[in-house]
Amino acid sequence: MERWVLARRGVHGDPELLKDVLVADTIELLQAATGAPLDPPAGDGSITVPLPAKLAGLPVHKSVTVHVGEVRRMEHWLTIPLRWDAGHASAVVPAFEGSIEVEDLSSSAMDLVVVGKYRPPLGPIGDAIDLTSMYPLAQRTIQWLTERLAEALTTRVAGSAPTTRRWRGSMVVADVMTRNPLALAEDLPLRGAASLLLYGRISGAPVIDSEGRVVGVLSERDLLDKAAPPDDRFGKEASAARRRYGSLTVGEACTRPALVTEADTPLREAAGEMARHDVDRLVVMDGAVHVGIVTRRDILRALVRDDDDIQDAVREVLDGLDHPAVLAHVAGGVVTLLGDVKRLSQVGIITSRIRMIDGVIDLDDSALSWEYDDVTPPFVPMA
Numbered sequence: 001m002e003r004w005v006l007a008r009r010g011v012h013g014d015p016e017l018l019k020d021v022l023v024a025d026t027i028e029l030l031q032a033a034t035g036a037p038l039d040p041p042a043g044d045g046s047i048t049v050p051l052p053a054k055l056a057g058l059p060v061h062k063s064v065t066v067h068v069g070e071v072r073r074m075e076h077w078l079t080i081p082l083r084w085d086a087g088h089a090s091a092v093v094p095a096f097e098g099s100i101e102v103e104d105l106s107s108s109a110m111d112l113v114v115v116g117k118y119r120p121p122l123g124p125i126g127d128a129i130d131l132t133s134m135y136p137l138a139q140r141t142i143q144w145l146t147e148r149l150a151e152a153l154t155t156r157v158a159g160s161a162p163t164t165r166r167w168r169g170s171m172v173v174a175d176v177m178t179r180n181p182l183a184l185a186e187d188l189p190l191r192g193a194a195s196l197l198l199y200g201r202i203s204g205a206p207v208i209d210s211e212g213r214v215v216g217v218l219s220e221r222d223l224l225d226k227a228a229p230p231d232d233r234f235g236k237e238a239s240a241a242r243r244r245y246g247s248l249t250v251g252e253a254c255t256r257p258a259l260v261t262e263a264d265t266p267l268r269e270a271a272g273e274m275a276r277h278d279v280d281r282l283v284v285m286d287g288a289v290h291v292g293i294v295t296r297r298d299i300l301r302a303l304v305r306d307d308d309d310i311q312d313a314v315r316e317v318l319d320g321l322d323h324p325a326v327l328a329h330v331a332g333g334v335v336t337l338l339g340d341v342k343r344l345s346q347v348g349i350i351t352s353r354i355r356m357i358d359g360v361i362d363l364d365d366s367a368l369s370w371e372y373d374d375v376t377p378p379f380v381p382m383a
Helices: 015-024 026-034 087-091 123-156 190-200 220-227 236-245 267-277 296-304 307-320 345-355
Strands: 003-012 047-050 053-055 058-060 063-068 077-085 096-106 109-118 204-208 214-219 260-262 281-286 289-295 327-331 334-343 362-372
Touching (some): 003 123, 015 026, 015 096, 015 109, 015 123, 026 047, 077 109, 109 123, 109 345, 190 204, 204 289, 214 220, 214 281, 260 267, 267 281, 267 296, 289 296, 307 327, 307 345, 334 345
Parallel strands (some): 260 281, 334 362
Antiparallel strands (some): 003 109, 047 063, 053 058, 063 077, 077 096, 096 109, 281 289, 327 334
16 A cells, blocks of 8 residues: 655745755755765766664664656746665665655745655565554655755755745735825924825825935824823833924924835735834835835725635636646635645645735635545545
C-alpha cells in the first residue's frame, strides 16, 4: 500500500525572488541542504545526496540518487517533480516519488512543501512494520529535508529586500483614496482652516510648508483641542492638547509628523498602520510629492465590495493556484466553494488565499472534497 508523507516550512522574503532562485538552483540547493558535495549532476541529470534521520533515537543514514523533473509554474504556485531511490539498498529503503511545491502566502512569505509517496519494501512484511517504524522514519526524513531546504534557500537570497506587490483579489490604497486632496499651508490661520474643512465636508487634510513638503496633518480632533479648555493631566497627549489650545495657525495646531503610505500599499497594511497609531487617515505619497489621502471611511468601502467583483477575484485566485475544477459562489460577501482537489493540504492553501480577498466576510469549504488526505497520518488514499 502506498503511503503519503508531507512537510511544510514557511519562508520569509520576496516570493518571486525565492521562486526564481529555487527554480534556477534546485540541484545546488538540494546539495547544500543535505551537505552533499557540490559536484555537477551525472549524465542523466541526477545527483547523490545523504538523507540522515533518526529511528528510535538512533541515527540512520542513507544515500539516495535524486532526479529533479521539469518545473511547472503558475502565477502564485510552482511544483518541481522530485524522486529518489537507494539503488542496491532499495530492498530496505523505499523509493520516493513526489515534488517540491511552493505556495505564495503574502507579499513577503511563502510556504515550501515537500510531498510525495512511497511503497514499503519487503512486501507484506514491510506493510506490517511500516506504521511502527518505516513511516515515522520517512516522515522525519521529509521534515528534515524540508527544513534544510528552506534554510538553504533563505541563505541563498539573504540580503534581498522583499517587495510589496498587489495580489489578485486584494485592493490597494489607490483603489479608495481621495486624489489631489486639499492641502493646508502651515501659516494659514486656524479660523480659515476650520472653514475650509467645514464647507469642504472633509475631516482632515495634509499640512505643507512653504516648499510644498508635507509636515503634518490637521484633523477635526486637533481643532476640538483648540475649542476645549485644557485640563491638568500629565503625559504626551495632554501636553499636545495644551499646545493646540494656544495655537493660532495650522502649523502650530497640526499633528506632526504626518503618517504616510504609498498608492500601491495593500489596503490591509494601511488599515493596520492606522490601528497601530490610532489615526484616522494617512497621507499618500509618491516620492516626495503627496498625491492623495486615505481615511478609515475609505477602507470601509472594501467591506461593501460588490459580490460580482468578489466572484471575479475568487476565480482569479483559483485559476492562479491551478484549481479550475473548484467552483465558487458569492452571496453577501460569503464565499461557498465546491469541487475536488487532489490533496487535503490544498484546501487550507485555497481557503487562506481567498480569505485574504478584500470584501470576503466568511467562507464555506464544507463542499470541497479531496483524493488524498496528506494531513492526517497515515497518508492513504480515501476510500
